[in-house]
Amino acid sequence: MPKKYTLLVENEQGRLDKYISERISDLSRTRIKELIKDKNILVNQKSEKVSYKIQAGDKIEINVPAVKPLDVVPENIPLDIIYEDNDVIVVNKPQGMVVHPAPGHPDHTLVNALLYHTKDLAQSPEGFRPGIVHRIDKDTSGLLMIAKNAKARESLEDQLAHKTNKRIYWAIVHGNFNEENGTIDAPIGRDPYNRKKMAVVENGKKAITHFKVLEQFKNYSLIECQLETGRTHQIRVHLDYIGHAVAGDPLYGPRKTIKGHGQFLHAKVLGFKHPRTGKWLEFSVEPPEIFQRTLAELEKSK
Known part of the structure; x- marks a missing residue:
């Protein structure tokens, strides 16, 4: 299922990707970077770079599309x-x-x-x-x-x-x-x-x-x-x-x-x-x- 998040920056500082990863445990930094690149993360309704420095009052909207269905079938193959x-x-x-x-x-x-x-x-x-x-x-x-x-x-x-x-x-x-x-x-x-x-x-x-x-x-x-x-x-x-x-x-x-x-x-x-x-x-x-x-x-x- 797709997910949506909204974050309001108070007095925090730092990079956009780091700020989000510290507040949404389900998202890794790698996944956040992919979402930013695909314009699924907006700051004040604008697309920003991963390195964007957040500011007090910023409104961050995050849209996480559903992960593509996994069409890989589990197989009973021995593992070492x-x-x-x-x-x-x-x-x-x-x-x-x-x-x-x-x-x-x-x-x-x-x-x-x-x-x-x-x-x-x-x-x-x-x-x-x-x-x-x-x-x-x-x-x-x-x-x-x-x-x-x-x-x-x-x-x-x-x-x-x-x-x-x-x-x-x-x-x-x-x-x-x-x-x-x-x-x-x-x-x-x-x-x-x-x-x-x-x-x-x-x-x-x-x-x-x-x-x-x-x-x-x-x-x-x-x-x-x-x-x-x-x-x-x-x-x-x-x-x-x-x-x-x-x-x-x-x-x-x-x-x-x-x-x-x-x-x-x-x-x-x-x-x-x-x-x-x-x-x-x-x-x-x-x-x-x-x-x-x-x-x-x-x-x-x-």
């Missing part, structure tokens, strides 16, 4: 839940599972499984990705944080935006390194020659990946990557850019590569502040069996 409370879920996504429905993948996604597991997931304006605050690719395995309510969603998205959370990946990549660690600072945008791919492009969004070499084998290496930003396909694009494409990557890697079920990339460590308590939570999971078996085979080939 690492942690869960009233605000967040941390799940270990298997390789081969899409995070949320999209063209070509209408079902059998992580969201379908989450909806069967719980009714408490933060709403999303699109309706098809409740609870989802960040994604990993279909054939990337590992840890994801899920928001169960609006305030948790706002907190987790804010941590992602301000780079205060922790995300560490393991990757088996082509080639060997002369250096023990490094940083790739190269902007990422849509590949101008292939719209299905991302690429390092001059006018792309800022993207930073830090890496550390853990072990080297014949023609391959095991590295650890820490994300400072979270662009689409960031690790895969950055590693291909420096000549060390992720092994098994069907989109960015060479044809001659290690056989598997897609790229050998695993979200191993996830850390963030709990949205309610502020306590630091950190989790780590081992890579899937095929990843570990491949490492063992590479070790033998040294």
Whole structure:
């Protein structure tokens, strides 16, 4: 159902979005920004920017349209839940599972499984990705944080935006390194020659990946990557850019590569502040069996 609110500013000060979020608990800052952008929030019958500074006497009218019907069907798909409370879920996504429905993948996604597991997931304006605050690719395995309510969603998205959370990946990549660690600072945008791919492009969004070499084998290496930003396909694009494409990557890697079920990339460590308590939570999971078996085979080939 759509909702309407009216707020009268007395002597408060500050940004419009912050003022509203402190008075209407059902609305996250992210949702408020979307409502302002769509002109569903008016100040003195005028559309204002998110950064508008409220003044005494301002009349704020808020129209919250009904969320688009959720046409995602709950499915009884097993989940590897690492942690869960009233605000967040941390799940270990298997390789081969899409995070949320999209063209070509209408079902059998992580969201379908989450909806069967719980009714408490933060709403999303699109309706098809409740609870989802960040994604990993279909054939990337590992840890994801899920928001169960609006305030948790706002907190987790804010941590992602301000780079205060922790995300560490393991990757088996082509080639060997002369250096023990490094940083790739190269902007990422849509590949101008292939719209299905991302690429390092001059006018792309800022993207930073830090890496550390853990072990080297014949023609391959095991590295650890820490994300400072979270662009689409960031690790895969950055590693291909420096000549060390992720092994098994069907989109960015060479044809001659290690056989598997897609790229050998695993979200191993996830850390963030709990949205309610502020306590630091950190989790780590081992890579899937095929990843570990491949490492063992590479070790033998040294």
